[in-house]
Amino acid sequence: MIIFKCIDWLLDRIIAPIVAIIGLFVALSFVVGITARSFLGIPLFGVEELVLIAVIWFYMLGAILASKNSAHLRADFIPVVIKNEKVILAFRIIATVISILMAGLFVLWSNELFQWALQRSQTTPVFSIPMYVSQVSLLTAALFMTLYLVRDLINDIQALCHKKDSSTPIQR
Numbered sequence: 001m002i003i004f005k006c007i008d009w010l011l012d013r014i015i016a017p018i019v020a021i022i023g024l025f026v027a028l029s030f031v032v033g034i035t036a037r038s039f040l041g042i043p044l045f046g047v048e049e050l051v052l053i054a055v056i057w058f059y060m061l062g063a064i065l066a067s068k069n070s071a072h073l074r075a076d077f078i079p080v081v082i083k084n085e086k087v088i089l090a091f092r093i094i095a096t097v098i099s100i101l102m103a104g105l106f107v108l109w110s111n112e113l114f115q116w117a118l119q120r121s122q123t124t125p126v127f128s129i130p131m132y133v134s135q136v137s138l139l140t141a142a143l144f145m146t147l148y149l150v151r152d153l154i155n156d157i158q159a160l161c162h163k164k165d166s167s168t169p170i171q172r
Helices: 002-038 047-068 085-120 132-162
Strands: none
Touching (some): 085 132
């Protein structure tokens, strides 16, 4: 599906470098903060709120990349118990539909949180960064995860429709 290939290309070119940059920022912030406080006796006010916002975005962007690569954690015991590939695919489809429903709820909840943050106009104490800057990351991640779950559902349905025998292992 060409739309997913375009989105994947954009994510690889945009989000993956941003995740690397945020990871470096967080690590360096900890080093600088600890060094300044412990060895120089200088507290750096506001570093914690910058790190908190960065970590939230880091985690949510990482979740998007994990969804893109189907690398998120899963407790998949069905293939251990059942050997029929069509049955395994059917269970995977059921699990993906449930995941889509849950992700849809996360989209609704994170959108409500974002809308609430826009209405309240709350900011961080030191740098006055609007709270929605970190909260929109939840909505972004929920939207992308839902998108990739739909992709997985389409792929699994296609695989089930084209499955001829149970000897060929399925791949995701």
